[in-house]
Structure formats: structure tokens, C-alpha cells
Amino acid sequence: MAQPKAARAADVVAPAMPEPDIAAELDALAARSSSSPTRGTAGAAEGRPPLVVVGHRGKGMNALASPDPRTRGDVRENTLRSFNDAAAAGHPAVAYVEFDVQVTKDGCPVIFHDNFIYTEENGEISGKRVTDLDLHEFLSYGPQRNQDKAGKPLLRKLKDGRILRWEVRSEDALCTLREAFEGVDRRVGFNVELKFDDDLVYTEAALTAVLQAVLKVVFEHADGRPIIFSSFQPDAAQLIRKLQDKYPVYFLTNGGTQIYADPRRNSLEEAVSLCVASGLQGIVSEVRAILRRPSAVAEIKEAKLSLMTYGQLNNVPEVVYVQHLMGVDGVIVDLVREIAEAVSAFPAAAREPGSSEGGGRCERMEAVATAAGTPSFSPREMSFLLRLIPELVQ
Numbered sequence: 001m002a003q004p005k006a007a008r009a010a011d012v013v014a015p016a017m018p019e020p021d022i023a024a025e026l027d028a029l030a031a032r033s034s035s036s037p038t039r040g041t042a043g044a045a046e047g048r049p050p051l052v053v054v055g056h057r058g059k060g061m062n063a064l065a066s067p068d069p070r071t072r073g074d075v076r077e078n079t080l081r082s083f084n085d086a087a088a089a090g091h092p093a094v095a096y097v098e099f100d101v102q103v104t105k106d107g108c109p110v111i112f113h114d115n116f117i118y119t120e121e122n123g124e125i126s127g128k129r130v131t132d133l134d135l136h137e138f139l140s141y142g143p144q145r146n147q148d149k150a151g152k153p154l155l156r157k158l159k160d161g162r163i164l165r166w167e168v169r170s171e172d173a174l175c176t177l178r179e180a181f182e183g184v185d186r187r188v189g190f191n192v193e194l195k196f197d198d199d200l201v202y203t204e205a206a207l208t209a210v211l212q213a214v215l216k217v218v219f220e221h222a223d224g225r226p227i228i229f230s231s232f233q234p235d236a237a238q239l240i241r242k243l244q245d246k247y248p249v250y251f252l253t254n255g256g257t258q259i260y261a262d263p264r265r266n267s268l269e270e271a272v273s274l275c276v277a278s279g280l281q282g283i284v285s286e287v288r289a290i291l292r293r294p295s296a297v298a299e300i301k302e303a304k305l306s307l308m309t310y311g312q313l314n315n316v317p318e319v320v321y322v323q324h325l326m327g328v329d330g331v332i333v334d335l336v337r338e339i340a341e342a343v344s345a346f347p348a349a350a351r352e353p354g355s356s357e358g359g360g361r362c363e364r365m366e367a368v369a370t371a372a373g374t375p376s377f378s379p380r381e382m383s384f385l386l387r388l389i390p391e392l393v394q
Contacts, residue, residue: 050093050343050346051093051320051323051324051328051329051330051331051343051346052093052095052096052308052329052330052331053091053093053094053095053330053331053333053336053339053340053343054094054095054096054097054098054191054308054330054331054332054333055082055083055086055087055089055094055096055097055098055188055332055333055336056098056310056332056333056334056336057077057078057082057097057098057099057100057113058075058077058078058079058081058082058083058085058086058097058099059074059075059077059082059083059085059086059334059336060074060077060082060086060333060334060335060336061077061113061334062076062077062156062166062168063334064156064158064164064166064167065158065160065162065164070334070335071315071334071335072168073166073167073168073169074168074169074170075168075169075170075171075172076142076143076166076168076170076171076172077113078099078100078111078112078113078174078175079111079172079173079174079175080172080173080175080179080180080183080184081170081171081172082097082172083097083099083180083184083185083188084183084184084185085170085336086188086336087184087185087187087188088185089336089337089340091337091340091341091343091344092344093340093343093344094188094336094340095188095189095226095330096188096189096190096191096226096228096330097184097188097189097190097191098191098193098230098332099111099180099190099191099192099193100112100113100193100195101177101192101193101194101195101214102130102131102195103131103209103210103213103214104130104131104133104134104135104138105131105132105133105134106134106135107209107213108135108176108213109176109177109178109213109214109217110130110135110138110174110175110176110177111174111175111176111177111180112130112138112174112195113195114130114156114157115129115130115195115197115199116128116129116130116157117130117133117138117141117154118154118155118156118157118163119141119152119153119154119155120153120155121152121153125155125163127157129197131197135176138174139173139174140152141154141174142154142166142171142173142174143171143172143173144173145173151173153165154166177192177214177217177218178217178221181217181218181221181222181223181225182221186225189225189226189227189228190225190226190227190228191228191230191332192214192218192227192228192229192230193230193231193252194210194211194214194229194230194231194233194236194237194240195231196210196231196232196233196236198232198260202233202235202236204235204239207233207235207236207239208239208243210236211236211239211240211243212243215240215243215244218247227247228247228248228249228250229247229248229249229250230249230250230251230252230284231249231251231252232252232253232265234251234262234264234265234274237249237250237251237252237274237278237280238274238278238280241278241279241280248280248281248282248306249280249281249282250280250281250282250283250284250306250308251271251274251275251280251282251283251284252283252284252310253265253267253268253270253271253283253284253285253286253289254266254285254286254289255267255268255271255285255286255288255289255290255296256268256289257286257288257289257292268283268285268289268290268293268296268299268300269299271283271285272299272300272303272305275303275305276303276305280305281305281306282305282306282307282308282329283300283305283306283307283308284307284308284309284310284332285307285308285309285310286309286310286311287309287310287311287313287314287319287323287331288311288313290307290309290323290326290328291313291319291322294326297326297327297328298327301327306329306330307327307328307329307330308328308329308330308331308332309323309328309330309331309332310331310332312334314331314332314333314334314339315333315334315335315338315339317338317339317342320333320339320342320343321342321346324343324346
């Protein structure tokens, strides 16, 4: 049984560590990328697998307060429509959709990001913890698959405390993990984020019960679909690895851009140590942590780990291209079509037929179709781009 913490674990404070010389590290990257006068930036990516694009909560998260209408709400996040719209982007680079899985109190894995779900009735706003609901009550929120039924109005609480009406242009009903397996285009794999509340303490027995409920659905319905598990909760990431070895497990980290009570969450170094000690396959880092210390990419690769990133900067094509040069394997993005189109212009590695090992756990991560063309950056433009990155990070 998860218990509330006496104090908030996710209190955010400024990192105490000194800031690295980002410009110097990026200058070194620029020098490497343009060291050959005949190859330029395209050569820097030769011999590297194509970059994988992962649709964040499907076609993108609903950032209701965003000044950018593209990220406010084209389609309701974490729904079958959102997942299929991401798959329909039509680009081979879009290999996965990412979504958040929680387990209701009656043991059903459902897809929903926020810890609490809000509604309004008779002018009064109320919120309930998702994991305190049974399946029937969870599905009673928002649009209903049965058009004869009216669902409870959906509201969303923002990080600044405001509660807004959760309105999007294209609606769909909330869904379960099983429905996702049954209703989403089989061309895309699933990045299943195992969602836990930072404000609760979980016993191993409680974590095991949640993870076993998720694994039961995955094993019964995956049917060959590529799966990646990920979690910010270190114990959950370690435990899902112990409970199964069929699918890869990635540890999600802010990489020190925020500081938490659990030190395992506070740096890329800690993330690498956790993954190596626990036999995890990769790291998913906030992109700013990678851009602040580009040398971390080499350290992660030396540990034989895969690296993906998430964050708002991944909606900037130039930032995604720099990550491709750095050796990042995949990016989780909100602007799926725009970034997929940009990635399709990146130089793709030439791969010998059958060179992907075993058709195994990360096959889709390494088997994205070859893209055509190369971005046209002169050394001067690349130098300017790389110097711009620290400004974007700030």
C-alpha cells in the first residue's frame, strides 16, 4: 500500500554543482563534425543508426497554458486517437508512441498522465487520485465511447496551481492499456512509462502488484509489438527488470535539472550507475541535462547504454539535429510530424542486411528505414547553432 510522505519528495532546488563549460564542449563537437573538409556534418553521423522519433503521449501532450497553439491541444493526449494520429504521420522515423500507465484500485492498467483527475459538478471542482478510482469511475470522465452517455467534464490542474477546462480540438475517450494494444496501429511500438506519484512511498509489495498487473496485459496482448518500459521511480525500474527480461527497461531522469530527495534521480552519473548495477538497457534524460554536459553522451555509450531524451527543446529541429550528431538514439517529441520530417532529412547510417542482432528487444530502435538527404549546414552555420544551444538551455 502506498503511503503519503511526511514531506514532499520532489521539492525542487537549484543544483549546487558548478555549471560545466557548455560552449567549450559544443565547440569540440563542432570541430569534430567539420574536421574533414570533404565530409562536413554529414560525416559526423555516418556509421550511426538513424534517429528514432517517439510521439509524446501520442501525437503530443496537451500543454493547456502554452502560447504555442500546436502544443495546447490538437487531439486529446494519451488516447487511441492520439496514438493513431502519431502513427499516421507516415514517417518511418516515428517508431514508438510514449504513454503513462497507472493501475486503478481494482487492478486495471489505464493510460493517464496526471496523478489526480479533476471535474466540476454544480459549480464545485473536485479531484481524485487516479489510483483510488476503480475502472468504471475512471472511464466515466471525459468523452464517452457510447455517444448516448455523457461523461464528467474533464479539468486539468497546472503546475502553477490553476485548474483549467481540458479542451482540445479533437476529442477521444480515456482508455486502458489493453485497449491500446487492441486499437493502435501495429506499425508503432509502445514506450510504456510506469507512472508513480513522487509524494507517495511504495513498498516492494505495492510496486510488485502494480507491475505484475501491467505485465499481465503486456504478455497477453503485445503479440510481437516492440515494447520499452521506462520509469522515473528507481525501485520500479529495477523491479520491472527483475520481473521480466523480454523487454528493455530505461531509467527516466531529469539529469540534475531538478533535485529530488532520492539521490539516484539527481544526475546522469547516478542514472548510469543505477542502470549498470541493475542491468537496465538505457536512459531517457531531460534534453537540457545532455546539452549542458555533452560529454555525458560518450560516458553513457561507454557504459553500453542506449540514450533517448525528452523535453520542450526536442520540438526544435536544430536541437534534435545536434543530438543526432552527439550520438543520441531517440527523441520524445510533441510536434511529431514536424520533427519526423526534419529527421527524415538527417543522414542515415548504411547498414548491412541482417546486421541488427537477433531481431530482439530494441529492434525497432535500430531498424528505422533509411532517410534521404542531408541538412545543409556550413561549418560557420554549425558553429553558430552550437553556440545557440546554451542560450536555449537557459
